[in-house]
Amino acid sequence: MFRYESLEDCPLDEDEDAFQGLGEEDEEIDQFNDDTFGSGAVDDDWQEAHERLAELEEKLPAAVNEQTGNGERDEMDLLGDHEENLAERLSKMVIENELEDPAIMTAVQTRPVLQPQPGSLNSSIWDGSEVLRRIRGPLLAQEMPAVSVLEYALPQRTPQAPEDDRDLSERALPRRSTSPVIGSPPVRAVPIGTPPKQMAVPSFNQQILCPKPVHVRPPMPPRYPAPYGERMSPNQLCSVPLQPGRMSPSQFARVPGFVGSPLAAAMNPKLLQGRVGQMLPPAPGFRAFFSAPPPATPPPPQQHPPGPGPHLQNLRSQAPMFRPDTTHLHPQHRRLLHQRQQQNRNQHRNLNGAGDRGSHRSSHHDHLRKDPYANLMLQREKDWVSKIQMMQLQSTDPYLDDFYYQNYFEKLEKLSAAEEVQGDGPKKERTKLITPQVAKLEHTYKPVQFEGSLGKLTVSSVNNPRKMIDAVVTSRSEDDETKEKQVRDKRRKTLVIIEKTYSLLLDVEDYERRYLLSLEEERPALMEERKHKICSMYDNLRGKLPGQERPSDDHFVQIMCIRKGKRMVARILPFLSTEQAADILMTTARSLPFLIKKDAQDEVLPCLLSPFSLLVYHLPSVTVTSLLQQLMNLPQSAAAPAPSNPHLTAVLQNKFGLSLLLVVLSRGEDLQSSDPAAESTQNNQWTEVMFTATQELLRIPQAALAKPLSIPTNLVSLFSRYVDRQKLNLLETKLQLVQGIR
Amino acid sequence: RRDSSRNENKKHLVLLRDGRTLIGFLRSIDQFANLVLHQTVERIHVGKKYGDIPRGIFVVRGENVVLLGEIDLEKESDTPLQQVSIEEILEEQRVEQQTRLEAEKLKVQALKDREKEVQTEEVRGSQS
Numbered sequence: 043m044f045r046y047e048s049l050e051d052c053p054l055d056e057d058e059d060a061f062q063g064l065g066e067e068d069e070e071i072d073q074f075n076d077d078t079f080g081s082g083a084v085d086d087d088w089q090e091a092h093e094r095l096a097e098l099e100e101k102l103p104a105a106v107n108e109q110t111g112n113g114e115r116d117e118m119d120l121l122g123d124h125e126e127n128l129a130e131r132l133s134k135m136v137i138e139n140e141l142e143d144p145a146i147m148t149a150v151q152t153r154p155v156l157q158p159q160p161g162s163l164n165s166s167i168w169d170g171s172e173v174l175r176r177i178r179g180p181l182l183a184q185e186m187p188a189v190s191v192l193e194y195a196l197p198q199r200t201p202q203a204p205e206d207d208r209d210l211s212e213r214a215l216p217r218r219s220t221s222p223v224i225g226s227p228p229v230r231a232v233p234i235g236t237p238p239k240q241m242a243v244p245s246f247n248q249q250i251l252c253p254k255p256v257h258v259r260p261p262m263p264p265r266y267p268a269p270y271g272e273r274m275s276p277n278q279l280c281s282v283p284l285q286p287g288r289m290s291p292s293q294f295a296r297v298p299g300f301v302g303s304p305l306a307a308a309m310n311p312k313l314l315q316g317r318v319g320q321m322l323p324p325a326p327g328f329r330a331f332f333s334a335p336p337p338a339t340p341p342p343p344q345q346h347p348p349g350p351g352p353h354l355q356n357l358r359s360q361a362p363m364f365r366p367d368t369t370h371l372h373p374q375h376r377r378l379l380h381q382r383q384q385q386n387r388n389q390h391r392n393l394n395g396a397g398d399r400g401s402h403r404s405s406h407h408d409h410l411r412k413d414p415y416a417n418l419m420l421q422r423e424k425d426w427v428s429k430i431q432m433m434q435l436q437s438t439d440p441y442l443d444d445f446y447y448q449n450y451f452e453k454l455e456k457l458s459a460a461e462e463v464q465g466d467g468p469k470k471e472r473t474k475l476i477t478p479q480v481a482k483l484e485h486t487y488k489p490v491q492f493e494g495s496l497g498k499l500t501v502s503s504v505n506n507p508r509k510m511i512d513a514v515v516t517s518r519s520e521d522d523e524t525k526e527k528q529v530r531d532k533r534r535k536t537l538v539i540i541e542k543t544y545s546l547l548l549d550v551e552d553y554e555r556r557y558l559l560s561l562e563e564e565r566p567a568l569m570e571e572r573k574h575k576i577c578s579m580y581d582n583l584r585g586k587l588p589g590q591e592r593p594s595d596d597h598f599v600q601i602m603c604i605r606k607g608k609r610m611v612a613r614i615l616p617f618l619s620t621e622q623a624a625d626i627l628m629t630t631a632r633s634l635p636f637l638i639k640k641d642a643q644d645e646v647l648p649c650l651l652s653p654f655s656l657l658v659y660h661l662p663s664v665t666v667t668s669l670l671q672q673l674m675n676l677p678q679s680a681a682a683p684a685p686s687n688p689h690l691t692a693v694l695q696n697k698f699g700l701s702l703l704l705v706v707l708s709r710g711e712d713l714q715s716s717d718p719a720a721e722s723t724q725n726n727q728w729t730e731v732m733f734t735a736t737q738e739l740l741r742i743p744q745a746a747l748a749k750p751l752s753i754p755t756n757l758v759s760l761f762s763r764y765v766d767r768q769k770l771n772l773l774e775t776k777l778q779l780v781q782g783i784r
Numbered sequence: 785r786r787d788s789s790r791n792e793n794k795k796h797l798v799l800l801r802d803g804r805t806l807i808g809f810l811r812s813i814d815q816f817a818n819l820v821l822h823q824t825v826e827r828i829h830v831g832k833k834y835g836d837i838p839r840g841i842f843v844v845r846g847e848n849v850v851l852l853g854e855i856d857l858e859k860e861s862d863t864p865l866q867q868v869s870i871e872e873i874l875e876e877q878r879v880e881q882q883t884r885l886e887a888e889k890l891k892v893q894a895l896k897d898r899e900k901e902v903q904t905e906e907v908r909g910s911q912s
Contacts, residue, residue: 415822418811430815529907640905643898 375451441555536600540607543582546575547614579614580622584629598626599633605644615653623657624665630654631672634699635692647698651751654702658709663724666713670706670731673699674738690738694747701750704777707735708754715759732764740769744776753778795855796821801848805829807855808842816846828873830880833866835873 437443502508553572560568585597601607615623630637630650641647658666675689693699710728761773796810798819808824821842828835868876 413809415809415811418820419813424813427813427815525907526903529903 532600536604536607539582539585540601540604540610543579543614544606544610546579546582547610547617550575550579550617551613576617580618583611583614583626595629595633598629599636602630602633602637603640605646608641608644608646609649612649612653615650615657620657620660624661627654627657628665628669628672631669631702634673634702635689638692638696638699641696641698647696648701648751651698651701651705655705658705659712661709663710663713663717663728666706666710667724667727667731670703670710670735673703673706674735687738691742691746694739694742697748697751700748701752704750704752704754704757707760708756711754711756711760714763715756729764732760736761736764736769736773739773739776740765742776747776795857795860796852797855798844798852799850800844801850806839806842806844807836808839810852814846817849817852818846819844819849819852828877829865830873830876832864833868833873833876835868835870837870 435444440448550572553568557565557568583598583601584593586593602611611626615626618626637647658669661669673690673693675687675693693703710732714725714728757777758770758774761770765773794810795807798806798808798821800806805827806821806824807827808821810819811822812818812820819842821844824839824842825836826839828837
């Protein structure tokens with residue numbers, strides 16, 4: 043027979059006489075029952091009810107005495123239970139067993155069924171909604187109950203004992219999983235779907251459906267010296283034990299005034315005595331649902347290990363006074379928010395001023411007021427959700443966590459700064475974003491453990507993921523592949539290389555910022571890393587295989603066939619050394635027609651023009667010469683010019699190609715004009731190439747030419763060196779070198 | 785990033801991942817953006833017309849929410865859009881769907897052709 047220690051004194055099997063008068067029991071029953079039976083809970087009603095039942099007893103001595111065999115029932119009858127539906131149960135019992143006996147039948151029928159008395163506190167949950175209605179108090183939070191929620195005198199001793207054999211905790215809701223950081227949402231005693239009317243409390247949480255002798259004491263400020271002022275807001279409670287500035291909904295969730303959890307009381311009889319609001323010290327792992335450390339308590343004596351259940355709290359539930367923390371927002375953002383709020387308020391004010399609109403709005407307000415479904419979510423719950431949302435904004439590295447947000451507001455600031463510079467002077471203070479330096483607490487996840495059990499549960503959760511599938515990578519053999527498959531694989535490999543190189547690129551681009559943020563000692567290491575990554579990028583691009591003197595162009599060309607590859611190369615170029623970059627440029631020039639063909643649909647090549655131009659202006663004369671040769675596919679010797687030059691044609695017909703060509707020409711001209719005393723060999727080479735180049739250019743029909751992205755200004759002087767006036771004019775018109783022609 | 789939980793009991797517009805637009809009174813929200821919408825209306829937009837289908841109470845799982853915004857009740861009627869009947873809007877939607885499917889088909893075909901072209905090029909390229 044399951045027994046609470048609290049009710050040890052009231053065993054079922056023993057002497058009937060023991061139950062003659064409950065008053066006798068007072069000394070033997072421990073304090074828990076004091077609350078149940080003693081003065082704490084029900085007052086006079088108890089005694090009245092007892093008297094009533096005693097009268098009943100007298101009424102049917104005969105009936106009962108006949109059933110001495112059924113000891114349990116006897117005990118029941120004599121229990122003097124002040125619970126009114128005991129009578130019901132009794133009658134049920136009697137009816138079942140004693141259907142034939144007319145005497146008993148009459149007796150049963152005449153037994154007055156105790157109506158739930160309006161003022162009585164002896165309501166049981168089975169009394170029906172009428173009674174339940176009055177049981178509000180702690181269940182509809184934010185109210186101070188003056189009523190005890192539930193009260194069962196001696197259900198244990200009833201024949202329902204077999205049912206009660208089960209552990210109380212089975213009836214309770216399974217414990218809600220708690221995140222160690224966030225906690226859980228404030229538990230509502232009333233399910234959220236309940237319309238807010240005071241009337242019906244349709245269904246209780248299972249937590250309340252406890253048949254155990256649980257007496258939940260209403261918060262009794264005068265009785266128990268509260269360890270802290272009742273008026274202390276959750277805000278204060280939150281702030282003290284934790285790092286200032288760090289708010290987490292966990293404390294918030296744990297703070298709400300949850301009075302009257304019958305389950306809690308059941309678990310901890312001693313808890314009810316003096317430790318109103320027994321608090322658990324914050325445990326890193328699993329936290330009891332309701333606990334929150336009060337700031338000023340004397341160290342809570344851990345006499346009775348709290349056990350798995352939630353604890354009784356006697357906090358006065360107040361609407362929390364704080365608003366969700368907006369400090370995590372960028373100051374610009376906050377300003378915008380406030381502005382918007384202001385506008386709204388102004389709008390409302392304006393509207394209220396106007397006649398018709400005013401009335402319209404008031405009717406709108408009326409409508410809101412009458413909306414019975416409004417505020418289904420308590421302010422507390424709303425704030426809790428906001429807390430979580432705000433918590434998500436906390437970060438130790440905003441650039442990492444929230445790149446676009448940061449960038450957006452930086453841009454805005456730059457814009458406004460630019461405007462200010464033009465304007466009168468800084469009107470608004472230019473606030474720098476000071477991100478809250480939140481120390482990232484290391485939460486070591488401890489898997490859920492039950493006390494007293496051996497071993498750990500194998501539970502997989504967000505914090506503790508488990509491998510579900512063993513995925514093994516099998517590389518296909520080279521033999522059975524078809525040509526197409528090989529092609530596809532090659533393309534895929536290229537794509538993978540692009541992705542890897544891109545990651546390197548993003549890292550390299552980020553080094554500047556990291557450099558600024560880092561300490562002196564770390565900087566050389568950072569530089570090394572950066573260099574190393576740049577080398578890796580280059581190697582990736584060129585695809586250098588071991589044992590090769592010069593890498594083949596093929597690898598690079600493959601990369602350049604893919605749109606992303608081209609964009610990536612454009613971004614990488616500034617980081618490469620001049621030699622490396624020149625190498626890339628040459629390779630591009632060599633394969634330019636092919637690349638042009640491949641770029642027909644993407645049309646992304648022009649993005650390379652800018653970095654290439656920059657590079658070209660740093661190139662020495664030799665390189666420029668050979669570059670020009672490559673671009674125009676001019677034969678090394680001027681001996682036998684080919685009848686047609688498809689390479690050049692392709693280049694000229696393409697925007698990028700032509701633009702690049704013009705850039706190269708321009709650079710050549712720069713070199714020539716700037717340094718006339720240059721080495722003669724170089725000079726000669728250049729001159730030769732130029733001659734051939736001009737010849738080719740003259741040959742090409744104008745219609746075939748593309749429109750270049752930009753035309754360098756010094757081309758006229760360039761060509762004037764090598765061609766006569768007539769041809770110069772031709773070239774001018776053809777290439778549209780003179781501004782006016784356009 | 786305003787606290788959405790401050791906007792209870794005002795009309796809200798929710799866009800779902802499947803493209804549906806719901807308008808209703810937001811009664812409850814949680815940290816996953818699970819929503820409880822009351823007196824919800826599904827609004828279908830086609831061009832400049834729209835139609836409302838009353839739906840009742842919605843409980844939306846947060847992962848399906850794309851965005852959620854508050855409707856300014858005063859500005860709500862200030863719209864160039866024209867409200868039509870449900871039948872009409874559904875018909876319009878069907879027509880739009882059809883044209884879109886056809887355009888899609890053409891696109892897919894074009895892409896397939898391009899894919900083939902790329903592959904043949906590469907085969908040729910790798911052979912050379």
